Amino acid sequence: MDKHRQSLMNQAAAYAAQYLSEIDNRPVFPSQATRDRLTEFDFDLPDNGRSDEELLELLHTVGSPATVASAGHRYFGFVTGGSLPVTLASKWLATAWDQNSFSETSSPVGAKIEAVALRWLCELLHLPGDSGGALVTGATLANFCCLAAARSRLLAAAGWDVDASGLFGAPEIPVIVGTEVHATVSKSLSLLGFGRDRVTVVPTDDNGRMQFDQFPKIEKPALIILQAGNVNSGDFDPINDICEHTKGTGSWVHVDGAFGLWAAASEKYRHLVRGLEKADSWAVDGHKWLNVPYDCGIAIVREGDWLKKAMAMSAAYLMQSGASRQPIDFGPEGSRRPRGIEVWAALASLGREGVAALVERCCRHASIAAGLLHEGGCDVLNDIVLNQVLVSFGDDDRTRAVTRAVQDDGTCWCGGTEWKGRTAMRISFSSWATQDEDVERSVAAIIRLARSNDQ
Numbered sequence: 001m002d003k004h005r006q007s008l009m010n011q012a013a014a015y016a017a018q019y020l021s022e023i024d025n026r027p028v029f030p031s032q033a034t035r036d037r038l039t040e041f042d043f044d045l046p047d048n049g050r051s052d053e054e055l056l057e058l059l060h061t062v063g064s065p066a067t068v069a070s071a072g073h074r075y076f077g078f079v080t081g082g083s084l085p086v087t088l089a090s091k092w093l094a095t096a097w098d099q100n101s102f103s104e105t106s107s108p109v110g111a112k113i114e115a116v117a118l119r120w121l122c123e124l125l126h127l128p129g130d131s132g133g134a135l136v137t138g139a140t141l142a143n144f145c146c147l148a149a150a151r152s153r154l155l156a157a158a159g160w161d162v163d164a165s166g167l168f169g170a171p172e173i174p175v176i177v178g179t180e181v182h183a184t185v186s187k188s189l190s191l192l193g194f195g196r197d198r199v200t201v202v203p204t205d206d207n208g209r210m211q212f213d214q215f216p217k218i219e220k221p222a223l224i225i226l227q228a229g230n231v232n233s234g235d236f237d238p239i240n241d242i243c244e245h246t247k248g249t250g251s252w253v254h255v256d257g258a259f260g261l262w263a264a265a266s267e268k269y270r271h272l273v274r275g276l277e278k279a280d281s282w283a284v285d286g287h288k289w290l291n292v293p294y295d296c297g298i299a300i301v302r303e304g305d306w307l308k309k310a311m312a313m314s315a316a317y318l319m320q321s322g323a324s325r326q327p328i329d330f331g332p333e334g335s336r337r338p339r340g341i342e343v344w345a346a347l348a349s350l351g352r353e354g355v356a357a358l359v360e361r362c363c364r365h366a367s368i369a370a371g372l373l374h375e376g377g378c379d380v381l382n383d384i385v386l387n388q389v390l391v392s393f394g395d396d397d398r399t400r401a402v403t404r405a406v407q408d409d410g411t412c413w414c415g416g417t418e419w420k421g422r423t424a425m426r427i428s429f430s431s432w433a434t435q436d437e438d439v440e441r442s443v444a445a446i447i448r449l450a451r452s453n454d455q
């Protein structure tokens with residue numbers, strides 16, 4: 001049995017190593033032929049199982065080629081990064097541990113490393129060191145956790161215990177967002193009973209920033225949701241102005257900084273998040289710019305007790321010991337994997353300087369790409385403030401056609417979007433693996449495809 005397990009693990013490691021070593025020699029998006037082969041997974045549920053070796057081989061021969069090469073050098077879709085080698089290796093080891101990391105009792109190592117990762121994150125991002133936090137599946141759930149904590153405090157201040165009594169009959173809490181609010185924030189608002197549409201919407205400017213001069217007067221304590229890093233333009237709401245404006249009103253300011261919050265780790269870009277530490281809660285992704293594997297998002301709440309109030313539960317068998325932090329008290333999940341390990345590994349391996357360098361390199365790639373695209377006759381639609389480039393190739397139909405051609409070509413992968421009423425192609429630089437030559441090669445392919453589209 002042991003021998004079988006060992007040989008299976010070795011085989012998986014060999015397949016994975018081969019996959020990663022060949023990833024940059026194939027189209028970034030899998031071909032139709034490789035996707036057609038996915039039907040090979042769709043056999044009838046066997047009465048008697050097939051061999052483990054055979055299944056692993058099927059995953060490697062049919063599954064690997066049908067992946068999107070987002071772990072490679074030239075994937076520029078969805079503001080997502082790849083995986084730093086140390087985070088992938090740590091995740092493998094932790095997968096072998098198979099820890100249930102809801103508490104210190106179920107996993108001493110999981111609970112400890114998670115607490116350290118959260119402390120380091122607050123330090124790195126210049127957030128209050130005694131904040132509470134949760135490691136969740138992504139910024140969607142991180143937003144959800146922060147807004148749940150906000151809901152508990154705002155309603156408690158209005159004399160209502162929402163966690164015990166629910167929302168029926170509760171006092172109303174105004175919610176303020178910008179026109180560029182991320183869809184996952186709207187989803188969280190709907191899940192939490194605030195309502196997706198029951199919001200006051202503040203207009204945004206040409207680069208997607210909330211317009212401070214249009215921000216409403218605060219009449220009563222409100223939930224205010226700001227954005228650090230617009231998914232299209234990469235720009236930031238005026239966090240400091242709004243925090244100063246709402247100070248002393250009993251409002252709760254939440255910052256959705258899924259990727260943009262990492263700007264706080266760089267001296268050069270920290271000005272973009274000025275006033276960040278004045279907010280009440282922050283959501284950030286590990287699996288985007290920190291380049292840890294999926295799935296990993298982080299919720300940080302200044303007054304962690306409100307997060308705990310919203311999330312903690314009790315049962316006789318959960319019996320917690322001592323004063324140390326129990327992960328289950330701060331997040332929506334019970335049983336789960338120890339996802340703090342990859343964050344811990346990434347931060348310990350990169351150090352402060354390494355995180356700053358990663359952020360700055362990606363931003364530099366965005367500037368280089370925007371410059372080359374402009375020289376190549378393409379229309380760059382946004383001010384490049386961070387790692388995002390929006391480009392148009394003329395009218396909307398032509399932009400759509402060129403974007404499709406870029407995706408089919410396979411040199412790199414960029415997604416499509418809409419920006420201020422125009423169709424655009426969106427290029428996100430978020431991967432540790434991207435080198436200067438990948439940027440040049442990719443932009444050259446984009447310009448070539450845009451030109452050949454005319455013929």
Ligand SMILES: *Cc1c(COP(=O)(O)O)cnc(C)c1O
Nearest residue numbers: 138139140182184231256258285
């Ligand atoms: C990506 C993103 C989210 C959602 O994050 P997931 O990791 O997909 O859950 C939320 N807000 C912003 C600004 C994002 O960029």
